[in-house]
Amino acid sequence: MAIERKQIDLTPLKNANVPIFFIVGGPGSGKGTQCERIVNKYGLSHLSSGDLLRAEVQSGSARGAQLVKIMEAGELVPLEVVLDLIKEAMVNEVKKGSKGFLIDGYPREVKQGDQFESEIQPATLVLFFDVSEDTLVKRCLKRAETSGRCDDNIETIKKRLATFNNATAPVTDHYEKKHKLVRIAAEGTIDEIFSHVTPHLDRVFGSNQKVAASA
Ligand SMILES: Nc1ncnc2c1ncn2[C@@H]1O[C@H](COP(=O)(O)OP(=O)(O)O)[C@@H](O)[C@H]1O
Numbered sequence: 001m002a003i004e005r006k007q008i009d010l011t012p013l014k015n016a017n018v019p020i021f022f023i024v025g026g027p028g029s030g031k032g033t034q035c036e037r038i039v040n041k042y043g044l045s046h047l048s049s050g051d052l053l054r055a056e057v058q059s060g061s062a063r064g065a066q067l068v069k070i071m072e073a074g075e076l077v078p079l080e081v082v083l084d085l086i087k088e089a090m091v092n093e094v095k096k097g098s099k100g101f102l103i104d105g106y107p108r109e110v111k112q113g114d115q116f117e118s119e120i121q122p123a124t125l126v127l128f129f130d131v132s133e134d135t136l137v138k139r140c141l142k143r144a145e146t147s148g149r150c151d152d153n154i155e156t157i158k159k160r161l162a163t164f165n166n167a168t169a170p171v172t173d174h175y176e177k178k179h180k181l182v183r184i185a186a187e188g189t190i191d192e193i194f195s196h197v198t199p200h201l202d203r204v205f206g207s208n209q210k211v212a213a214s215a
């Protein structure tokens, strides 16, 4: 795919220097669900790379038509496309006074993380939602009943799992070595999983703080 790069002024984002959390895990591991809970409690900005890509597809652009084919195949879209969409969204959020970011579904390969961190700023922590393949498949198939997503079908789910095992699994080792990885056992209920998440965010933001979600 011919990559058209955008010129994005990152100065406001770099000056804000707010905490950044990468949120990783297999398809259906609960990244989006837990991010919603985190946003309610801590008022952070939630950016899902998948949602940004789906919005690009919805826009009806020529690029969107190329993206949907890649997503249906369960493969990763080119790094530059995702990173530019994330940068643009982050700059918009920071101008509104963001306190920090949940970057959900990114990095999906080690190179994505390295490039983000060198072009923007290092991540504070990487939250990894650890779930068995069996549970991932079950949750995605259940989500398929209502999501309308082109990739929530058994053929694409299998390909996404292969992509996850090949490209994304090394991301966890990469950040473990940097002592930034938080591995969350994510088979339980949404509340149970969230209770494993909050201590790590409290280490960054303080435990008694109810950050105003509206601020
Ligand atoms: N702890 C959980 N137990 C059961 N179902 C869950 C849990 N967390 C999320 N789900 C459901 O599983 C599906 C995938 O969750 P989602 O947050 O979209 O995951 P991801 O963003 O990692 O793909 C959704 O239908 C969601 O409602």
Ligand SMILES: Nc1ncnc2c1ncn2[C@H]1C[C@H](O)[C@@H](COP(=O)(O)OP(=O)(O)O)O1
Pocket (backbone or CB within 6 Å): 025, 026, 027, 028, 029, 031, 032, 048, 049, 050, 051, 053, 071, 074, 075, 076, 077, 078, 079, 082, 104, 105, 106, 107, 108, 112, 151, 160
């Ligand atoms: N960081 C990224 N790099 C490359 N492709 C990405 C990407 N984030 C999302 N995609 C593409 C490939 C994914 O299979 C698809 C759906 O992503 P998603 O919405 O984050 O899935 P899920 O929430 O089920 O984990 O979009």
Ligand SMILES: [Mg+2]
Pocket (backbone or CB within 6 Å): 031, 032, 048, 050, 105
């Ligand atoms: Mg998601």
